[in-house]
Amino acid sequence: MLKGLMRLATCAAVLFSMLSIAQADDGRRVFTGTLGKTPIVVELNTTQPDEVTGRYFYEKYHRDLPLSGALQDSTLTLTEGNNRYGDDKPLPTLKLEETGDGWQGEWQSPKGKKLSVQLTEAKLPAPTSTTLPFIATLPKSEPYEYLRLQGLKLKPAKTESFMGYNLQWWVEPESKISLFSVASGYPAQDQLRINQLLLERLWQEVISYHSCMLQGGENAEQYQSVAPTFLSPDVVSLNINTGYDCGGAHPDVSNSPVNLNVHTGQDIKLQDVLWVGERENTSTGASASNQSDVLAPWLIKQFTTLYPNEMKKPADGDEDSCDYTDENVWSVLNWHFTAKGIYLGPYFPRVQRGCDEPEWSILPYSVIKQHPGAVNLQLPQS
Structure with missing residues (x-):
């Protein structure tokens, strides 16, 4: 086994037999070749000549290095990296000329070191x-x-x-x-x-x-x-x-x-296991209740019964406590199965992220079995 x-x-690393050309549907093209003597893989998007974007990695390390620049006629001028944090440090550059099936040219470090670049259209193992x-x-x-x-x-x-x-x-x-x-x-x-x-x-x-x-x-x-x-x-x-x-x-x-x-x-899906709204009536054509509309208030009611201390509403003006009676925090749920029931995690704004992931918010299987979804799953007895 x-x-x-x-x-x-x-x-992902086995040998393959057939080959295909590397070009994504959105205009990105992929090349393989060398920078100096080191093998690299390069992705370029030149569909907007004045805003060329790309990235590349050394085959030995696999970590991306961003590329940006412009294409004028057949000359591609690129900057490697960026100064997003405002330090305005010198960056490596590449100057490449288009060939029949790729690019060739030169990479230059901020200190003036130069290495040749040879790229050809990547052929992908199938x-x-x-x-x-x-x-x-x-x-x-x-x-x-x-x-x-x-x-x-x-x-x-x-x-x-x-x-x-x-x-x-x-x-x-x-x-x-x-x-x-x-x-x-x-x-x-x-x-x-x-x-x-x-x-x-x-x-x-x-x-x-x-x-x-x-x-x-x-x-x-x-x-x-x-x-x-x-x-x-x-x-x-x-x-x-x-x-x-x-x-x-x-x-x-x-x-x-x-x-x-x-x-x-x-x-x-949660609705495969738990359904608390009205079912769709196929004979009359009536649509089902919007599960998201009814689920949050229903959950609050269930959790208030199961966990009354945790579900106490904070006092007016108390901005440091977690208000689990707010329907909005139960509108987007992270949920998964546990041995005791289904865990349903609320989602708070970033400033209250500490209220996320309470350990107690588990809906027992005894409750879930009273409101089954459409998929028949073998669940534990509570």
Whole structure:
């Protein structure tokens, strides 16, 4: 089983047979070549000659360096990096001339060091039958990311048992992004399907990490923790918590739960499990009540009964306490399964971000079973 998971985990770096040209649908073109003697991968968008954008990475390091500049006739002048923090420091430059299938020219450091640049249109190794479906879509949609992933491999990390299922953790060493696959506990086809989705999500998080590093520049930071929250014959549920500083006004933290139907691989929506509005009447054509309109006040009522102390409304003028009786904070929900019930996380404005993620806001399965959604899932007895 571990060998099979290794094949899945390293599929982004396996050898491929057929070749395709690297050009995204939106005008971005991808090139491979050398800067000096060092192999690089370059993405350029020259559709607006006076505002050329791009990026490149050294194949050895995979970290993006931003490019910007202008194309005049057949001469492309680019600046590497930016001075977004106002330090106005000198930056490296590239001056390239268009060739039949790429670019050639020179890179120059702020101190005057010069290195030759040779680029040709990238030829992409075609996916094989063992390639993860998500990665197989990248040659057309994101050829640059596809080439980045060719040089990255997952390494097996710890193993653990969770709710009767054995988990194998994987880590991508450069980004330190980590996620698990299921080593045993499910029928073979269900387990293969779930593991493909989990490993695809891991690679998506790796791509997001590199996007954050590019946007945030030298001060960018990102950390991430992943926790399985519930595994059953029908459900795989986990939560991805990400803290990031990608060049925005403030650092931030977000939760991104994953709730998968074991038998179909589809994402489970909250309304698949919990429905509190009127059902659609197909015989009369009456539409269902808007679940979002009725869910928030219903949740407040349930939580007030279950957790009266936590749901006490703060006194007038108390701006430091968390008001969980405000319907607005329950309008956008992070939710996932747990052994005791469904966890529903409220969402507060940034200034009250400390009110997010209360430990107590779990709706017991005994309540959920009184308001079932459309998908029949085996859930624990409360």
